Amino acid sequence: MEDKQYMDYIHANAQKSNHVVTLVWAFAVGGVICCIGQAFIDLFTVILPNWDKAKVASLVSMTMIFLGSFFTAIGVYDKLGSKAGGGSIVPITGFANSVVSPAMEFNKEGIVLGMMAKMFVVAGPIIVAGTVSSVVSGVIYWIIGLFN
Amino acid sequence: MKVGKQTYLLDNKVYIQSAYSLAGPYEAKGNFRDYFDCVMEDDEWKCKSHEMAEIEMQRFVIGECLSKVNVSPLDCGAIMGGDLINQIVPTSFSARDFHTPFMGLYNACATFGEALAIGSTLVGGDFDKIICCTSSHYATAERQYRYPLELGTQPTPESQWTVTGSGAVLLSKKAGEYPLVKGYTIGRVLDFGLTDPNNMGGAMAPAAANTIVTHFKDTGRSPDYYDLIITGDLGRFGRETLHYLCKKEGYELNNLNDCGSMMYCDKQKAGQGGSGAGCCSLVFASYLYKKLVDKSLKRILFVPTGAMLSKDSALQGESIPGIAHAVIIEREDWY
Numbered sequence: 001m002e003d004k005q006y007m008d009y010i011h012a013n014a015q016k017s018n019h020v021v022t023l024v025w026a027f028a029v030g031g032v033i034c035c036i037g038q039a040f041i042d043l044f045t046v047i048l049p050n051w052d053k054a055k056v057a058s059l060v061s062m063t064m065i066f067l068g069s070f071f072t073a074i075g076v077y078d079k080l081g082s083k084a085g086g087g088s089i090v091p092i093t094g095f096a097n098s099v100v101s102p103a104m105e106f107n108k109e110g111i112v113l114g115m116m117a118k119m120f121v122v123a124g125p126i127i128v129a130g131t132v133s134s135v136v137s138g139v140i141y142w143i144i145g146l147f148n
Numbered sequence: 149m150k151v152g153k154q155t156y157l158l159d160n161k162v163y164i165q166s167a168y169s170l171a172g173p174y175e176a177k178g179n180f181r182d183y184f185d186c187v188m189e190d191d192e193w194k195c196k197s198h199e200m201a202e203i204e205m206q207r208f209v210i211g212e213c214l215s216k217v218n219v220s221p222l223d224c225g226a227i228m229g230g231d232l233i234n235q236i237v238p239t240s241f242s243a244r245d246f247h248t249p250f251m252g253l254y255n256a257c258a259t260f261g262e263a264l265a266i267g268s269t270l271v272g273g274d275f276d277k278i279i280c281c282t283s284s285h286y287a288t289a290e291r292q293y294r295y296p297l298e299l300g301t302q303p304t305p306e307s308q309w310t311v312t313g314s315g316a317v318l319l320s321k322k323a324g325e326y327p328l329v330k331g332y333t334i335g336r337v338l339d340f341g342l343t344d345p346n347n348m349g350g351a352m353a354p355a356a357a358n359t360i361v362t363h364f365k366d367t368g369r370s371p372d373y374y375d376l377i378i379t380g381d382l383g384r385f386g387r388e389t390l391h392y393l394c395k396k397e398g399y400e401l402n403n404l405n406d407c408g409s410m411m412y413c414d415k416q417k418a419g420q421g422g423s424g425a426g427c428c429s430l431v432f433a434s435y436l437y438k439k440l441v442d443k444s445l446k447r448i449l450f451v452p453t454g455a456m457l458s459k460d461s462a463l464q465g466e467s468i469p470g471i472a473h474a475v476i477i478e479r480e481d482w483y
Contacts, residue, residue, distance in 0.1 A: 006340045010350045014385060015305040022302070072298050081300015088300050097300050105296035108197040122299060
C-alpha cells in the first residue's frame with residue numbers, strides 16, 4: 001500500500017471530534033466563567049463604592065486568577081478542561097491554569113531549576129505573543145498619530 | 149533456526165516459568181481487574197515522584213516474579229527490559245537493587261516483544277534464566293510526551309491513555325507445566341508519513357501488519373493456526389486499521405485483538421484504549437499468562453507494537469515510525 005493511499009484511509013476513517021458537542025461545551029463553560037467575572041465586578045462595585053472602574057477590573061482579574069490557580073491546585077480545572085477545551089483555556093483562569101500546572105508538575109526537580117525555571121513552559125508563548133503584538137500595535141498607533 | 153526472511157524458530161525449549169503483574173488504580177477498574185497479581189492503591193505509591201514510583205513498580209514486579217517460584221535474583225543470567233522514560237531510568241534504576249547483570253532495551257511500546265525475543269534466544273543458548281520486564285506510568289509519560297498533568301487540555305478522540313502498570317516474566321530452561329516461547333518474527337521500522345502524535349494506532353498499524361504478514365509468509369502458517377493474535381497497544385482504531393491492512397494482503401484475521409483496546413471498559417474515558425510499554429507486559433503477565441496456564445489459550449501470536457517518537461521529533465515535523473515484533477507462545481501439551 002502506498003503512503004498516500006494509507007494517509008487517505010487514515011483521514012477518512014479516524015474518529016473525529018464532534019464539533020457540535022465541543023462547541024456547546026466550550027461556549028457554555030467559557031460563558032459561565034465570564035458571568036462569574038461579571039458577578040465579581042458587580043459585587044466589588046457595590047461593596048467598594050469609592051473604587052474606580054480600572055481598580056475594580058484589576059481586583060476582578062486577580063480574583064479570577066486566584067480561582068483558576070485554586071481549582072488547578074485541587075485537581076478540578078484539568079477535568080473541566082478535558083470537557084470544555086477552549087472554553088476554559090481562553091478566559092484568564094485558563095492562563096492561571098497554564099502557569100500553575102507546570103509549577104506543580106516540575107516542583108519535584110527543585111524550586112529554582114524545577115518550578116521557577118519551568119513555570120512558563122506553557123504560558124511563555126502567550127507572553128511573548130502578547131508583548132510582541134503590543135509593540136507592533138504601539139508602532140502602528142504612533143505612525144497613525146504622525147498623520148493627524 | 150531461521151525461517152524465511154525475519155522469523156526464527158527456537159530449537160531448544162524456553163519456558164515462561166513465572167509471570168507477575170502490577171496494575172495502577174485506573175487499570176484495576178478495567179476489563180482485566182480479576183487477573184492482576186497486585187494493584188497499586190494510588191499513582192504515587194508512597195514515593196516522592198511518579199518517576200520514583202515507576203522505579204519501585206519495576207523493582208517490586210521483578211522481585212515478586214522471582215519469589216513466586218523461589219528463584220533468587222543471583223540465579224538469573226540477566227534482567228532485561230525497558231520503559232518509555234528518557235534513558236530508560238525506571239528499568240535501569242530498578243536493576244540496581246538486584247545483584248543481577250542487566251541489559252537495558254528500548255523499542256518504545258514494543259520493548260516487551262524485543263525483550264522476549266532476545267531473552268528467549270539467550271535462554272535457548274547458554275543462559276539459564278532471564279527476567280524480562282517493562283513498565284509505563286500515565287503521569288511520567290504525560291510529562292515527557294505531552295503536558296503537565298493539571299493542565300486543562302482536551303484529549304482528541306484518537307488519543308490513547310498510557311497504562312500505569314508493569315509486568316515481568318521469567319524465561320527459564322526449567323521444564324514444567326509452563327507456556328513456551330517457540331519463536332519470533334523481528335519487525336522492521338516502518339513509516340507511512342503519519343505526523344499526528346495523537347494517532348499512534350494509525351502510525352503503528354502498518355508496522356504490525358508488515359510483521360504479521362511476514363510471519364505468515366515466513367512460516368507458511370495461516371491466521372487460524374493461532375487461538376489468538378494479540379497486538380500491544382494499537383487501540384480500537386489501530387486494530388481496525390490492522391485488520392483492514394492484513395485483509396488487503398490476503399490474510400483475514402478473525403482472531404485478532406489488542407491489549408490496549410481490551411484494557412479499559414467502555415465507561416472509562418480512555419480514548420482508543422491503553423498504550424505504553426507496560427500495556428502489553430501487564431496484559432501478558434496477567435490475563436494472557438493465566439489463560440495459557442489454565443489451557444484456555446494454547447497457541448498465541450503476541451505482537452507488541454511501538455511508536456518511535458519523541459516530543460522533539462514530533463515538534464520538528466518528523467513523521468512517526470512504527471515497529472512490531474511477533475512472538476509465538478505455545479503450550480507444549482496442547483494436543
